[in-house]
Amino acid sequence: MASDYDVIIIGAGAAGLMCAATAGYRGRRVLVLDHANKPGKKILMSGGGRCNFTNLNSTPANFLSENPHFCISALKRYTPQHFLELVERHGIEHEEKAAGQLFCRDSAKDILNLLLTECEWAGAEIRMKTQARNIVATSDGYQLDTGSGTLSCESLVVACGGLSIPTMGATGFGYDIAKQFGLEVLPTRAGLVPFTLHPELKQQLAPLSGISCPVDVSCHNEHFREPMLVTHRGLSGPAMLQISSFWEPGDSLAVNLLPACQIREDLLSLRKAKPQSTVGQYLAQHLPKRFAQAFNDLNGWTGPLQGYKNTDIDQVASTLGQWSIKPAGTEGYRTAEVTLGGVDTRQLSSKTMAVLDQPNLYFIGEVVDVTGHLGGHNFQWAWASGVAAGNSA
Ligand SMILES: Cc1cc2nc3c(=O)[nH]c(=O)nc-3n(C[C@H](O)[C@H](O)[C@H](O)COP(=O)(O)OP(=O)(O)OC[C@H]3O[C@@H](n4cnc5c(N)ncnc54)[C@H](O)[C@@H]3O)c2cc1C
Numbered sequence: 001m002a003s004d005y006d007v008i009i010i011g012a013g014a015a016g017l018m019c020a021a022t023a024g025y026r027g028r029r030v031l032v033l034d035h036a037n038k039p040g041k042k043i044l045m046s047g048g049g050r051c052n053f054t055n056l057n058s059t060p061a062n063f064l065s066e067n068p069h070f071c072i073s074a075l076k077r078y079t080p081q082h083f084l085e086l087v088e089r090h091g092i093e094h095e096e097k098a099a100g101q102l103f104c105r106d107s108a109k110d111i112l113n114l115l116l117t118e119c120e121w122a123g124a125e126i127r128m129k130t131q132a133r134n135i136v137a138t139s140d141g142y143q144l145d146t147g148s149g150t151l152s153c154e155s156l157v158v159a160c161g162g163l164s165i166p167t168m169g170a171t172g173f174g175y176d177i178a179k180q181f182g183l184e185v186l187p188t189r190a191g192l193v194p195f196t197l198h199p200e201l202k203q204q205l206a207p208l209s210g211i212s213c214p215v216d217v218s219c220h221n222e223h224f225r226e227p228m229l230v231t232h233r234g235l236s237g238p239a240m241l242q243i244s245s246f247w248e249p250g251d252s253l254a255v256n257l258l259p260a261c262q263i264r265e266d267l268l269s270l271r272k273a274k275p276q277s278t279v280g281q282y283l284a285q286h287l288p289k290r291f292a293q294a295f296n297d298l299n300g301w302t303g304p305l306q307g308y309k310n311t312d313i314d315q316v317a318s319t320l321g322q323w324s325i326k327p328a329g330t331e332g333y334r335t336a337e338v339t340l341g342g343v344d345t346r347q348l349s350s351k352t353m354a355v356l357d358q359p360n361l362y363f364i365g366e367v368v369d370v371t372g373h374l375g376g377h378n379f380q381w382a383w384a385s386g387v388a389a390g391n392s393a
Pocket of ligand 1: 173
């Protein structure tokens, strides 16, 4: 008996919609279903509402995975330039913020509209408020039990995303399907997520709340030079979000508050040239004034530099250059931008995203164990993996 659809895609997010348009243009009868009331909710909230839709400098080195070579093929075949061409074809105004990071000038809605328009042109159907429940493999494909009846298809694409932001519709359903079909699911944890602090440190840092400054943060030999933001809950900003993907409970972070300075040498020279100057004045030259003041007070650095012995200066330099912070934890999936871990890529084709021994079952996007750095890399993975599967499913 003929299937209802050639391809059914579970999840109307970035990866699912991209896959739907690609498969639709190949003449496949495509249905995308999603249990949420609207498609692409994460696209709408991304990039502070302006969607950092790709990164021109994206390379496989910007992705974390137990199998780091897996992402290379798809990323090579669908590049940031390809997505940028699509954005420009739709006349979407965009701008480069930090190096390579492309954002919509107006609104993330533009990217969602692009995807919905492409799906419409490609003849792909999108059905919202439809939850994929039970799935059964049949002799010629798959049968899905949805809240409103049973559907059949030749190819099934799982684009359910990860666990981050449950209020936006995130579920572990993609992992359940993977396990049902015998795939390994690697342990998951929240990534690109703010840190929480122990009460004592949180109280000490309270005067710094709301201030951002460029730092170099490191953990497990990974480091990022980006802004850090102290919040009333803990530590955030790009530097902290980036390093959170490498942090594990119990680890300390090393923060260099003055990455552009030779702190010890600067202070020794200053003591010689201007013995009456203070650490606070030195800090104020390099850090936002309120941060400099509060950090100086926090450490009790008083008096002119001429009163500082070399060992005191070493101590100041070490506190500023290697400020050791032990986070209490992270804010978890509630606010995480991504989920690390997921479907083990060693069981998938890197060319098509199909399961190696079940060629009509595909996994794409965030549900897979490929996680990008902050800065547009996660959407680039959604587009690239979506196109890879859409060209095969
Ligand atoms: C606040 C925030 C900001 C971000 N900003 C950026 C950014 O600027 N740049 C960037 O590159 N990345 C950003 N990201 C990450 C990016 O949004 C994700 O990597 C990307 O959306 C993953 O796409 P996906 O299609 O795999 O999954 P999702 O977008 O999560 O889509 C999965 C879909 O599956 C649906 N679903 C789940 N279970 C079921 C089920 N059982 N039945 C039916 N449907 C189901 C969900 O409702 C959802 O619509 C951000 C993430 C967040 C949370």
